[in-house]
Amino acid sequence: MIKVKKTMNSNAILAIDEEGEEYILLGKGIGYGKKIGDAIEEASINQRFIPLKNSSIKEYMSILEAIPAELLEVTRKIVSEAEKELNCQLNPSIYFMLGDHLNFAIERYKNNISVTNRVFWEVKNYYPKEFEIGLFALKLLKKEFGLILTEEEAANIAFHIINAEASPNMKGDGMNYSKLMSSVNSIIRYSVNTDIDTESINYHRFITHLKFFAERFFNNSLLNEDNNQLFEQITLMYPKAVEISFLIKDHLESIYSTKITKDEVTYLAIHINRLLNSQRL
Structure with a gap:
């Protein structure tokens, strides 16, 4: 049985199983009205993450807590669309990294800060499927938040998707x-x-x-x-x-x-x- 250990927002919780392993669980409304110790229905879980004894995941949890619930749900929809169109399961870190990126993109949008994508042409032409997912994300952001972002931002989103298609391994010493x-x-x-x-x-x-x-x-x-x-x-x-x-x-x-x-x-x-x-x- 999986129980609530901490509610981060209405769409994300920190949970613990019977063996004491901790997980981040995502699902629309999964944290709504939940209290510490409440049981979680398996059917309401969209994604289970690896145990939080992994130090990098602890860092990601801090980032996740800063992402508004509405934006986290949009992130989940983008990832779901990507996995469907690409017919693969993305690295779970995509929820943290893409969600944080979108949160920062909104901040930049509000402050009128434009950041050029140095690989826009390459992403658009060499990764057309991922770029289409980026365009899907822009439409979703416009619908949910009224944001009008450029196609360069679609390439930024696509870049996160590309990185998540394979397990990231840092090269070098x-x-x-x-x-x-x-x-x-x-x-x-x-x-x-x-x-x-x-x-x-x-x-x-x-x-x-x-x-x-x-x-x-x-x-x-x-x-x-x-x-x-x-x-x-x-x-x-x-x-x-x-x-x-x-x-x-x-x-x-x-x-x-x-x-x-x-x-x-x-x-x-x-x-x-x-x-x-x-x-x-």
Whole structure:
């Protein structure tokens, strides 16, 4: 028997089984009116996740709690459509990563921040099925929230779907990844002269971004599209975050003799700003 351990929102709960294993369960209205200890009907479960003893899933749970119930339901519909059209089961992390991406996309939309998709053409032409799912997602977001997003956002959504079609395996030396991420964290802590709340949602978001940055860094595939307009916009809006990004750039270039592109500095600044805001620094 599966019982409620914590209700995150009306569409997501943390559950525990008879053997003490914890799971995240999704389902429309699955958490509505539920109390700790209530039994969960198997038929109401749309997706069971792997046990939460996995540390990365604990991070994802924090992200999931920040996604509004209505957006989580839209995310579930997009994933369901993708699995039907692609005839495959996507990696369960898609619920966290896509949901968080959509939540951030809405935030960017409200603040009139436009982020160019560097692989728009490739996604649209090489992954037509996934791109169609992205277009389906845009229609759903317009219907549910009144958002009018560009086709580039459809490609962003498609990119998450593509990543979820196969189990993600980070390439390269794990020790190098850890050292890079540790040094970046140290620079941020030094710059703000205070400890960072490592349990905050935006910290987990930032770490997720750092993991992908590290992968690009060590595989010589850094973003490089010379988006000067976005860089200038972010420099004006988030000067402190940009300053820290350049400290990180200078440090990594001196250690690894690898040039950090302006695009990477820009996206680092965006995520650092979210982290600083969450810390109220």
